[in-house]
Amino acid sequence: MSEPIVQLKNVTKIIKGKTLIDNVSLEIFPGQITGFLGPNGAGKTTTIRLMTGLMHLTSGSIEIEGASIADDYEKAIANVGVIVENPEMYKYMSGYKNLLHFSRMHYGVTKARIDDVVNQVGLTKRIHEKVSTYSLGMRQRLGLAQALLHDPKFLILDEPTNGLDPAGIREFRTYLRKIAEENNVSIFVSSHLLSEIELMCDRVVVIQNGKLIDERMIQGDEKTRMQLKAEPAEVVDNYLSSNGYIFTVHEGVFLLELKEEKVPSLIKELVAQQVQIFAVSAVHETLEEQFLQMTGGGQIV
Amino acid sequence: MFSLIQNEWMKLWHKKGTWAILGILLLVIIGVGVLDKVTMDDVNNSNWKQEQQSMINDANTQLQTPDLDEWSIQMFEDQKAMAQYRLDNNAAPQVNQSMQGNMALGASLMVLITLLTVIPGASIVSQEYTDGTIKMLLTRPVSRFKILASKLITIFLFGITLIIVTIILTTVIGFILFGTATGIDLTIVDGVVQQTNTMKDIFLTYVYSLGDFTMSILFAFFIGTVFSSPSIAIALSMLFLMMGPMIIMLLQKYIPVEYIWLTHSDLTQHLRKEFFIEETTLFMSLTVLAIYAIIFLVLSFMTFIKRDVKA
DSSP states (O other), X not given: OOOXXXXXXXXXXXXXXXXXXXXXXXXXXXXXXXXXXXXXXXXXXXHHHHHTTSSOOSEEEEEETTEETTTSHHHHHTXXXXXXXXXXXXXXXXXXXXXXXXXXXXXXXOHHHXXXXXXXXXXXXXXXXXXXXXXXXXXXXXHHHHHHTTOOSEEEEEXXXXXXXXXXXXXXXXXXXXXXXXXXXXXXXXXXXXXXXXXXXXXXXXXXXXXXXXXXXXXXXXXXXXXXXXXXXXXXXXXXXXTTOOEEEETTEEEEEOOGGGHHHHHHHHHHTTOEEEXXXXXXXXXXXXXXXXXXXXXXX | OHHHHHHHHHHHHTSHHHHHHHHHHHHHHHHHHHHHHHHOOOOOOTTHHHHHHHHHHHHHHHHHSTTOOHHHHHHHHHHHHHHHHHHHHTOOOOOSOOHHHHHHHHHHTHHHHHHHXXXXXXXXXXXXXXXXXXXXXXXXXXXHHHHHHHHHHHHHHHHHHHHHHHHHXXXXXXXXXXXXXXXXXXXXXXXEEEEOOHHHHHHHHHXXXXXXXXXXXXXXXXXXXXXXXXXXXXXXXXXXXXXHHHHHHXXXXXXXXXXXXXXXXXXXXXXXXXXSSSOOOHHHHHHHHHHHHHHHHHHHHHHHHHOOOOX
């Protein structure tokens, strides 16, 4: 795997004697979308505030493209696009003036680039109207536009799909995947919508009580399990156990570990044994179930 | 840095409040001018020489009075000296309002200008916190020092703009409504009659008023930055600006008030030679103000740079 674009080393944040973030180390790689999950109050937003320099570290270090957030802030943040919680814009100005405002704080963002980004997020028609007249979805789009203005290599998004309608969320997801793949942008996204993280991300990091408790790739990491409904049960049972399959039976339904590509050959074998097959389907263990297992359920948003 | 100031300037003028502030100032300047014009009796001044002569005669008669107190003697002597000066130098008195008079009025509006500048001065930082826009502003490749400095400079530019508008407007309105002064004002300095340099007086009033102007803005900016609350900052700075002398009088008994900036911030004391507490030198006043200005600035910048943003 390539060099990490972002490196958190032993990051700790203590406020008034309370350890909010406890010795967190994490690497984020280019072109990868990393999901950031955790129950309420686990330290998601604090971590993001530390990564964006809004809060100062108690100990440890955060480096973005080799530049330290604490010692070389301007260089470190130059390649980062940020949306922290709701993108609060200057409501008394137009969307365009807001973007103009932020563009002046980066190097080399031209007027043409602003128009380009506005077009990408689909706000061209309303961009010259005051932000106070925008819907929540439009504000989210404007928030994304300001984060993308300077063509960042690393995007930090805190709850980016809040307030978007299902079509908007889908579009947003597709868009993120596109910039991750085409521009090799690395994306770090926190969300309380687990299913969304699952659809969007390559990798998930789970935080609880200020500590990272799990980290996993989404695709390929899950065990594939198949559900099989077939009769007579004894014949199936015999065949499966004599051929070394790992399985359980529950009310006449067999649950077995089996890769997808092996399904046709198994069916062929069973049919040859005069077994009647009623249904074969993949059992998809969702991220939500895994997440609940990891964090012990309960307090999930 | 220029683009940051440009940003702050743009945000400032997109707020309705800023236009209201400008509106209030314009209303006061125009209103006072018009009111002066309407209520003014146009005094015919063509026979001023006879009037001055009769003033001298009058004073002479009064001085004959037996047992006249010292103060009255001085008054009549001065009256005589001035009238004599006018006759000798053909210097007619100015009896009606003039452009110069209207401009002097403008200089006395510095307190209002200061009050009006304190409002955006107190909210330019704190409003970013209350609106939550601070996190969008700070996550940029620009140091927090520069961001705060651009805000402070913008507020001073705003205040200076108000001063310039006042100078221009009081001059133009004064000229249109009253015309330039035809007469000459006199003052007596150390027993010698002198012609008053009105323009110099106006200029000095503006310059000496910059003491209160600068200190009030720095104080409002400091409170607004440290407490992130525009209302506390506005209230406190207005209280100190309006009630400063009174607060000093009250504190006088308990603490050495000559080391409090409020005692010195009204530099026009040195112009009028009338002091709240006791006479001090301009140097002493400027030194105390400079020390407090540095304290306010250092505290503002330190809290802004060190603070964890949770908004």
